[in-house]
Every structure is written in C-alpha cells, then in structure tokens.
Amino acid sequence: MAPFEAIYRVGRDILERLVNPLRADEQISQFTLSVPEAQTTTVDSVQGERFRPPAVFRCPNCDADIHQQQPLSDADCPKCYRTFDQWTTDDLELVRMTCPRCESEMKHGRRHPKVFDGPEWASCPSCQYHWDLDHWF
Template identity: 45%
Template sequence: MIESLLVVVRWLRRAGLRILAPLQKNPDNAGFRLSSPETSTTTIDGDVGWGSRPPAMLRCSRCDSDVVQRHPHDDIDCPRCVAEHSHEEFTDLELQYLRCPVCGDEMEHGQRHPESIDVPEWATCHSCRYHWEFRHDF
C-alpha cells in the first residue's frame, strides 16, 4: 500500500512540474505573457521611447556584415572587421531589421515622418503582436 502511495505521489509531482514548467521565469524573456497571438488582431503589449527600442540588426559600412545593436545607447562594433561606431552613428548604417524582444522574430518597421526623422518610428511583430513606438503624437 505504501509503495502504491509513493508511486501516486511521484506521478503527481511529475505532472505538477510539467504544468508549472511553462510558468517559470525565463531570464531570456522580457516578461510573462498569458496571451495568445492567434486570439487578437491588434497589438498585445509594447513599449514607447528610443530607450526601449528593440534590438537592431545593422549592416557594417566597411565589410557588409550583420552587426547587432542590442540596446539603442550601445556602441556599434562589427565582430568581423572590428569597425567601431558610436551609438550616435546609428543613422549612418543601414538598418536591416528590428528583432522582437518578446519572441525574437523580425519586426516590420517604418517611419511616419521620413523627411524630418531618420530613425524608425514604429515596429510591430506579426508573430506575437508586440509593438514599439518611438513617440506618440496626440
């Protein structure tokens, strides 16, 4: 009887761990989300401001390699040819895409005022519906 009780307890423990595994904190994930992208046609969450801009994939002006700028105020250093650019030179490099901080997919991005602002003003991830805005105009 005790052995069968131990088997049941072990089974319940394994089942509980399987249920809790997706709910445990993931250090690579920006936040916990219970939403499903398939249930909505609008954005689910997002951020505003240049300081919270998603990571950018840029093209090196010297060797045409891809260079990741994880945070908007990080310097831009090419790992292939060791070209170095300050974060203020962001507009001098070709922006390939912005990477979603929630799911990691490429984001659609664009500018609303290309004649006055030469950085992306918005980006939307079509996989998880995350949205970033440079600024809001009211």
C-alpha cells in the same frame, strides 16, 4: 407534445449555431474583432528610443551584420572591428529588428521620413509586440 419538442430542438440547434462562434475560446489569450491593418493597439506596446528592439545594421566598411542589443549602446562590427556609437547607427543601413519577446523578425518603418532618419515603429507579426518612437510633437 411531439410537435412542441421538435420545435424546441430545432430552435435550440439554430440558437447554438448562432451563439457558438461568439463564445470565448480558452486557447486564444488575446482576441480583437478589428481588422489587423486598422488596429491602433497591440498586445504589448512600449514607447521611446531607449526601448527600441534589438537591431541588425549593415557595416558600411565590410558589409557585415552588426548586432545592437541595446539601442543606447555602441555597436561593434565583428569583421572590421569598427565601433559605431548610438548616434551614428541612424546613418547605417537597418537590416532588421528582432522582437524582444519571441525573437521573430519585426516589421518596421518610418512615418515622418523628412524628420527622422531611423525607424519610428516596429511590430511583431508573431506575438503582436509593438514599439513606437516617442513623438513629442
């Protein structure tokens, strides 16, 4: 009986070592097996210009940071008091975009630089929140 018991224990230990990495971890709420650079979906995603994350632009007059919380609202420079409407912010230098969920700095970029002047996407490296400009073509 002892040889069968030893074989059983060794087999069980090997099986546990193979299965343990595949078990769900209660501490991880969002899990994906894909490589981060190849992911096409994120934990939370929105589309459209009106849902663009808060942005910080550089004032062309005085180089101050201009915070624009809502993408369709005017942006006021805190130093020279110049006002930029929603349509002229694309002409300003974008300093950073802030994640609306965790307030981390987001990675952002353009896919069609000859078509759009402003950012077309932004992803948060901390919480995986993602924003995409709505493409109609």
